[in-house]
Amino acid sequence: LSATLDEAWAKMKGVADLSPENIKAPLKDVRRALLEADVSLPVVRRFIKKVEERAPGVKVTKGVEPSQELVKLVADELCTLMGGVGADGINFREEGNGPTVILMAGLQGVGKTTACGKLALSLKKQNKTCLLVATDVYRPAAIDQLKKLGSDLNVPVYDEGANASPPSIAANGVAEAKKRGDIDVVIVDTAGRLNIDEALMNELIATKMSTQADETLLVVDAMTGQEAATLTKSFADAIDITGAILTKLDGDTRGGAALSVREVSGKPIKFTGVGEKMDALDPFYPERMTSRILGMGDVVSFVEKAQEAVKQADAEQMKEKIMKATFDFDDFLKNMDMMGDMGSMSQLMKMIPGANKLSDKDMQEAEKSFKIAKSLIMSMTPEERKYPDMLVASSTAESRRNRIVKGAGKTEEDLAELIVMFGGMRVKMQQMSAAMGSEAAKLGLQ
Ligand code: GDP
Numbered sequence: 419l420s421a422t423l424d425e426a427w428a429k430m431k432g433v434a435d436l437s438p439e440n441i442k443a444p445l446k447d448v449r450r451a452l453l454e455a456d457v458s459l460p461v462v463r464r465f466i467k468k469v470e471e472r473a474p475g476v477k478v479t480k481g482v483e484p485s486q487e488l489v490k491l492v493a494d495e496l497c498t499l500m501g502g503v504g505a506d507g508i509n510f511r512e513e514g515n516g517p518t519v520i521l522m523a524g525l526q527g528v529g530k531t532t533a534c535g536k537l538a539l540s541l542k543k544q545n546k547t548c549l550l551v552a553t554d555v556y557r558p559a560a561i562d563q564l565k566k567l568g569s570d571l572n573v574p575v576y577d578e579g580a581n582a583s584p585p586s587i588a589a590n591g592v593a594e595a596k597k598r599g600d601i602d603v604v605i606v607d608t609a610g611r612l613n614i615d616e617a618l619m620n621e622l623i624a625t626k627m628s629t630q631a632d633e634t635l636l637v638v639d640a641m642t643g644q645e646a647a648t649l650t651k652s653f654a655d656a657i658d659i660t661g662a663i664l665t666k667l668d669g670d671t672r673g674g675a676a677l678s679v680r681e682v683s684g685k686p687i688k689f690t691g692v693g694e695k696m697d698a699l700d701p702f703y704p705e706r707m708t709s710r711i712l713g714m715g716d717v718v719s720f721v722e723k724a725q726e727a728v729k730q731a732d733a734e735q736m737k738e739k740i741m742k743a744t745f746d747f748d749d750f751l752k753n754m755d756m757m758g759d760m761g762s763m764s765q766l767m768k769m770i771p772g773a774n775k776l777s778d779k780d781m782q783e784a785e786k787s788f789k790i791a792k793s794l795i796m797s798m799t800p801e802e803r804k805y806p807d808m809l810v811a812s813s814t815a816e817s818r819r820n821r822i823v824k825g826a827g828k829t830e831e832d833l834a835e836l837i838v839m840f841g842g843m844r845v846k847m848q849q850m851s852a853a854m855g856s857e858a859a860k861l862g863l864q
């Protein structure tokens with residue numbers, strides 16, 4: 419019964435928390451959506467488990483169903499999981515350390531050679547000069563394919579035909595780039611196989627070593643679906659990839675492979691292939707990928723709007739208070755108590771940008787003067803707190819001040835300091851109120 423009452427109460431207040439019970443059904447939908455998007459099963463399981471741990475206790479936004487709040491939480495989690503710091507771009511070698519070397523790895527037909535060309539074009543647009551290196555000696559057509567791309571893009575291609583070993587061709591390619599001196603980036607195209615095998619991995623390891631590659635990018639066909647997880651694991655374990663390129667996203671796949679690749683390898687997806695043409699290379703956008711994989715975009719944007727509205731309402735309330743400019747000693751006290759709640763003054767100051775320039779001594783001083791202020795205010799009458807002017811501009815001002823100082827066990831100077839501090843704060847409040855008024859007017863809020 420009490421649980422039911424709690425729930426009824428929560429409903430009346432319009433605020434509930436996510437709980438193990440109310441996330442059960444919507445999580446099933448999420449699970450289904452992820453599987454339909456071809457995220458691999460173990461990845462889905464781990465992800466759902468994480469959400470099950472995280473969700474309970476999360477506040478449900480006013481006007482939003484718990485199930486909708488959960489979907490938004492899931493979308494945020496997905497986005498975080500697939501994004502992360504430094505998620506995109508190539509890590510270039512520092513100037514003077516020779517060309518940056520990028521190795522393309524992956525199974526046959528996934529789009530490695532195409533990605534080499536696309537990347538070269540994209541780098542060229544950033545005013546970087548590239549050298550492409552052809553090491554796919556198993557398919558003569560592959561070397562021609564890269565040479566053709568190079569001549570179309572006007573990017574030099576290094577090759578030794580089909581009779582040398584890939585690690586040595588690659589090393590010679592890097593040496594050539596160094597010799598030329600005008601190459602910023604060497605992109606090494608490699609051979610793929612239909613299946614992961616030891617020969618392929620060993621060759622990649624040797625090539626990576628012979629070139630001292632800075633980036634080893636795993637090229638994954640988005641249509642690989644469920645298989646993407648095991649595939650990624652094999653490559654990541656064997657050659658320690660630095661990132662991935664997800665190709666063929668122009669197809670109608672939901673892109674679950676993106677989540678699998680990221681979750682299994684822990685490495686960012688740096689680019690996406692979105693077509694056969696050379697300019698069809700995009701950066702990876704975690705938000706877009708999230709809505710592609712999860713769907714439910716309408717729910718997510720509904721919850722976002724509701725969250726925005728609640729934030730707005732809070733801000734409006736605050737604005738009203740400030741606009742009224744009825745800031746008195748009670749508010750002053752409340753303010754200080756709020757600071758007290760958040761830990762000591764010095765802790766708080768550390769969080770304020772700019773304020774961290776204050777020395778520990780400064781902060782101790784500030785803390786001390788706030789303590790004094792507090793005890794002075796405590797010994798004011800409610801009337802005096804409400805009408806601070808009574809302490810300066812009335813016939814009884816002096817006797818009031820004497821009483822307060824005595825009651826608090828402080829000095830006249832202490833009280834004078836408080837009155838000055840308070841006056842300064844009040845002026846600041848009024849300035850803020852005026853500023854907010856004009857801001858609001860600009861936004862048409864008034
Ligand atoms: P590799 O064997 O890994 O080098 O694969 P290729 O680069 O030769 O590409 C194999 C096929 O996939 C070619 O027909 C490419 O045009 C095509 N391809 C590569 N990337 C994309 C892409 O992002 N979208 C589409 N639709 N096709 C692609």
Ligand code: MG
Pocket residue numbers: 530531532554560607608
């Ligand atoms: Mg190829």
